[in-house]
Amino acid sequence: MTFISGRFGQFGYFDHQLRRPAWPGKTVLDFGGNAGNLLKDPNCTIEHEKYWCIDISGDAIQKGARDYPEAHFILYNRYNFEFNPGGIQGLAVPDTRQKYDFILAYSVFTHTTKAEMLELTGEFMNMLNRGGALAFTFLDPNLPDCGPEPANLRLFLQRRIRLGDGAIEAMLDRARGATWCTVANQDLYVGHESLKPYRRNEMEGYLTFYTPEFMKTIFPGAEVLAPPRDLSIHHCCILRNG
Numbered sequence: 001m002t003f004i005s006g007r008f009g010q011f012g013y014f015d016h017q018l019r020r021p022a023w024p025g026k027t028v029l030d031f032g033g034n035a036g037n038l039l040k041d042p043n044c045t046i047e048h049e050k051y052w053c054i055d056i057s058g059d060a061i062q063k064g065a066r067d068y069p070e071a072h073f074i075l076y077n078r079y080n081f082e083f084n085p086g087g088i089q090g091l092a093v094p095d096t097r098q099k100y101d102f103i104l105a106y107s108v109f110t111h112t113t114k115a116e117m118l119e120l121t122g123e124f125m126n127m128l129n130r131g132g133a134l135a136f137t138f139l140d141p142n143l144p145d146c147g148p149e150p151a152n153l154r155l156f157l158q159r160r161i162r163l164g165d166g167a168i169e170a171m172l173d174r175a176r177g178a179t180w181c182t183v184a185n186q187d188l189y190v191g192h193e194s195l196k197p198y199r200r201n202e203m204e205g206y207l208t209f210y211t212p213e214f215m216k217t218i219f220p221g222a223e224v225l226a227p228p229r230d231l232s233i234h235h236c237c238i239l240r241n242g
């Protein structure tokens with residue numbers, strides 16, 4: 001069974017970050033949209049026939065297509081460390097023969113390499129209608145107020161790393177002041193993504209963090225927004241076409 005997301009609230013998140021656009025009539029690509037949970041929101045006014053979801057999880061795509069027969073669910077067999085280690089490295093994005101008013105990606109580039117984020121966001125800019133927007137989320141390692149502990153990265157390491165408190169503190173020391181870092185399985189990579197080899201059946205977790213300042217340098221012209229209070233711990237990066 002491949003990954004099916006149990007997360008909701010994506011529509012409210014993007015509706016807020018994009019300042020409540022008029023969704024009806026707009027074409028939307030939910031990249032990494034899994035089983036289409038964005039459409040489950042009772043306030044969601046995206047028209048199903050104008051909604052496309054591309055994801056690498058076969059079971060999620062099947063479920064979405066079953067739940068929303070008028071929408072478009074497309075399987076994309078691209079390699080991903082965490083969600084599709086048997087997939088094809090660098091596979092091109094499926095051609096939907098469509099341009100979009102909105103391309104959304106919630107918690108997707110948090111689970112890919114930086115190189116993949118740069119490649120795909122560049123491609124998505126060519127898939128936007130004039131005036132369209134690409135909005136995707138990212139995690140700030142230093143988000144200060146997501147709980148009693150000071151940082152997102154600390155919380156994540158405490159949840160995932162099984163090597164004890166000493167190892168976690170050593171990782172946090174290495175990541176201090178970094179503009180970006182990646183946690184793959186039990187290993188921390190700071191400022192690079194040249195991973196050591198992992199066996200395919202041992203690939204379990206992959207999460208990348210970027211500071212908002214760094215995102216502004218790699219996406220000049222982007223609007224970088226903090227998480228809306230109580231809605232999410234994800235920052236948002238918005239790029240507009242024209």
Ligand SMILES: C[S@@+](CC[C@H](N)C(=O)[O-])C[C@H]1O[C@@H](n2cnc3c(N)ncnc32)[C@H](O)[C@@H]1O
Binds near residue numbers: 003034112
């Ligand atoms: C953490 S889940 C988030 C799912 C969904 N956006 C949500 O908020 O419920 C990450 C999703 O991204 C998908 N994914 C990861 N890399 C992808 C890629 N290169 N292309 C398309 N989907 C991808 C995964 O299959 C998974 O469904």
